[in-house]
Amino acid sequence: MDYMKTVVCFANSRKTSGRCIAGKEWRNELPGAWFRPVSSRPSHEVSEEDRRYQNGRDPNLLDILAIPCLGHQPLPHQHENHLIDPAFYWDRKGALAWSEIGNWLDSPPSLWGNGQSSYAFVNNRVPDGYHDGTSLQLISVDSLLIIVGPKSAEYPKRIVRGEFTYRGISYRMAVTDPVIERHYLDANDGEYTIRSPAICVSLGDPFQGYFYKLIAAVLYEERCR
Numbered sequence: 001m002d003y004m005k006t007v008v009c010f011a012n013s014r015k016t017s018g019r020c021i022a023g024k025e026w027r028n029e030l031p032g033a034w035f036r037p038v039s040s041r042p043s044h045e046v047s048e049e050d051r052r053y054q055n056g057r058d059p060n061l062l063d064i065l066a067i068p069c070l071g072h073q074p075l076p077h078q079h080e081n082h083l084i085d086p087a088f089y090w091d092r093k094g095a096l097a098w099s100e101i102g103n104w105l106d107s108p109p110s111l112w113g114n115g116q117s118s119y120a121f122v123n124n125r126v127p128d129g130y131h132d133g134t135s136l137q138l139i140s141v142d143s144l145l146i147i148v149g150p151k152s153a154e155y156p157k158r159i160v161r162g163e164f165t166y167r168g169i170s171y172r173m174a175v176t177d178p179v180i181e182r183h184y185l186d187a188n189d190g191e192y193t194i195r196s197p198a199i200c201v202s203l204g205d206p207f208q209g210y211f212y213k214l215i216a217a218v219l220y221e222e223r224c225r
Contacts, residue, residue: 001068001085007035008096008104009063010138011200013176013216018045020176020216022080022136022202024104026064026093031104034080034136037067043205046084054089061217062098062224066091077131077203077211098224101198106137111201111213114169118212120151121161122172125210126203135203135211141166144197144218146175149189160184162215164199173201175215179223194220 007023008031014020018039025032037051038044052058059065068088073081096104113130114123145163150156160181163172175181184192200217 001088002070003068005035005037005067005069005082006093007065007067009059009061009065010104010219011136011202011216012051012059012061012178013200013202013214014178014181015045015176015204016041016043018047019051019178020202021046021051021059022200022216023065024138034134035067035082036078036080036136037069037084038073038081039084039086044081050084050086051090053092057092059090059092060095061219062096062101064093064095066093074133077133077206078135079133080136098219098221101219101224102140104138105140105198107139108137109167110169111137111139111166111171112203112211116210118210120172121174122163122170123213124171124173125212128206128209128211131203131211136216137201138198139166139201140196140198142196144194144199144215146180146184146192146194147172148184148187148192158185158189162199162218171213173213173215175218176202177215177217180218194218196220 011022202216
């Protein structure tokens with residue numbers, strides 16, 4: 001271990017065979033830079049064994065985590081990445097109160113630009129080469145519309161999408177928050193509204209010439225009590 005990073009967890013999102021964890025540095029109770037712990041695997045996901053506490057539990061949203069690291073490992077579209085030391089457990093130092101989350105929000109002018117959409121989504125991707133090195137934003141929206149059901153008749157597998165408006169622009173993205181996915185896949189197909197959430201939006205790895213925007217976490221008062 002070369003250094004320890006203490007961060008507030010704002011995402012524990014599914015990725016390949018593991019998770020994408022992300023948060024902001026905790027600097028004497030004040031928000032610091034975005035931070036994403038990554039593994040040495042080709043797609044950088046963090047396994048259950050990598051991320052668990054000594055008692056075997058998984059990090060929850062708003063947990064304050066101490067994460068042992070080996071070095072900064074930025075990618076062109078993800079400057080926030082740091083390589084973890086898998087020889088050490090992560091340590092939970094406490095939790096951020098929901099009432100404090102307003103101090104940790106971002107307010108970008110847009111979510112990496114607009115005008116690029118894939119089938120059944122809206123403003124959900126960025127062409128490779130147009131990224132700016134940032135890949136995480138924590139924003140507040142008035143409401144999040146959860147859409148559950150098949151993407152189309154040609155793609156019958158049920159998925160969970162999230163639709164919201166930010167600075168007057170509509171977005172519809174895939175939801176990769178596993179708790180939200182499981183909850184709504186267990187419900188009937190349809191549309192459901194979450195009022196006044198904070199959502200962590202992430203820019204994923206390149207796929208067929210694009211970086212895709214994902215709803216990596218959905219935080220709201222009832223969930224974060």
